[in-house]
Amino acid sequence: MNESHPTATFPQLNKPAPDFSAVTTHGTKSLHDYKGKWLILFSHPADFTPVCTTEFMAFAKRYDEFQALGCDLLGLSIDSKFAHIAWVRSIKENFDVDVRFPIIEDLSMQVAHAYGMIQPGASDTSAVRATFFIDPNGILRAMVYYPMSNGRSIDEFLRVLQALQTSDQHKVATPEAWKPGDKVIVPPPATVEAAEARMNEGYEVTDWYFSKKAL
Numbered sequence: 001m002n003e004s005h006p007t008a009t010f011p012q013l014n015k016p017a018p019d020f021s022a023v024t025t026h027g028t029k030s031l032h033d034y035k036g037k038w039l040i041l042f043s044h045p046a047d048f049t050p051v052c053t054t055e056f057m058a059f060a061k062r063y064d065e066f067q068a069l070g071c072d073l074l075g076l077s078i079d080s081k082f083a084h085i086a087w088v089r090s091i092k093e094n095f096d097v098d099v100r101f102p103i104i105e106d107l108s109m110q111v112a113h114a115y116g117m118i119q120p121g122a123s124d125t126s127a128v129r130a131t132f133f134i135d136p137n138g139i140l141r142a143m144v145y146y147p148m149s150n151g152r153s154i155d156e157f158l159r160v161l162q163a164l165q166t167s168d169q170h171k172v173a174t175p176e177a178w179k180p181g182d183k184v185i186v187p188p189p190a191t192v193e194a195a196e197a198r199m200n201e202g203y204e205v206t207d208w209y210f211s212k213k214a215l
Contacts, residue, residue: 010116017041017132017140018114022076024102025084029074031138038071038165039134040157043117043127047079047087051151055129057097058154069161070136073101078112078127081105119145131157133164170215183212 011018021030031039042059044052059066059073066073077084084103091097104111106127112118117127129146141164146152163174172184188209189195195208203211 011114011132011140011143013140013143015140016138017134018111020104020111020114022104022106022111023081024074024104025081025088026102029102029104031134034072034074034134035138036136038069038136038161039074040066040071040131040161041074041076041115041134042129042131042152043076043112043115044129045127045148046077047083048090051149052077053087053091053095055151055154056099057091057095059101060091060097060099062154062158063100065158066161069158069165071161074104075101076104076106076111076117076127078106078109080107133157133161135164135168166215172213172215175212183214186211186213 017031019031021028044055046052056075059075063073079087081103084105088099088103091099106112109118109127112127115130115132117130119128128148129150129152131144131146131152132140133142135141142160144152144157144160159179162180163178166180166184167173170184172186174184175182178184183204186203188211189198198208198211199205201211203213205211
């Protein structure tokens with residue numbers, strides 16, 4: 001007989017992020033606590049593992065940069081809060097890095113299942129490396145999944161956050177590898193008349209559908 005597993009669910013972009021209330025290393029936290037701020041919620045397979053340790057140290061070292069962008073960090077694994085606390089203390093003792101953001105205790109896997117962090121075939125009993133960008137209105141704006149064997153790039157997460165904020169503020173898109181200070185992409189015109197007018201609107205126009213501008 002095949003062993004039954006809970007049906008996997010996956011959050012959707014531009015829809016409300018799954019609600020939660022969970023015990024963390026900083027007390028109980030809910031999604032509502034982060035209303036009005038950006039939140040990066042990220043999972044890791046287990047405490048006291050080397051790849052996860054490198055990721056948590058990298059997030060911790062860039063914590064002030066995320067905070068300066070109005071973004072909080074919230075970690076998660078299917079370990080107890082006591083394991084989290086011991087791990088955080090070990091990181092401080094061995095690497096002299098302070099992990100100042102909360103880590104969710106998800107022994108029941110309730111939050112992990114709600115966010116699709118449990119990936120059958122990759123891991124049935126622990127969370128893969130999933131990362132979710134939730135905006136100040138509680139809307140899920142981006143998500144990234146990595147396999148358990150490979151660490152994530154915190155530089156890329158800072159870049160994605162800045163790109164999302166720039167798109168929201170200026171109603172533009174950002175090209176591949178965009179970073180602050182680069183030109184942005186102007187939304188393409190939606191009518192024949194607008195396409196004709198686009199050529200004389202002062203943008204850097206390559207063709208009617210492809211225009212850039214500096215901010």
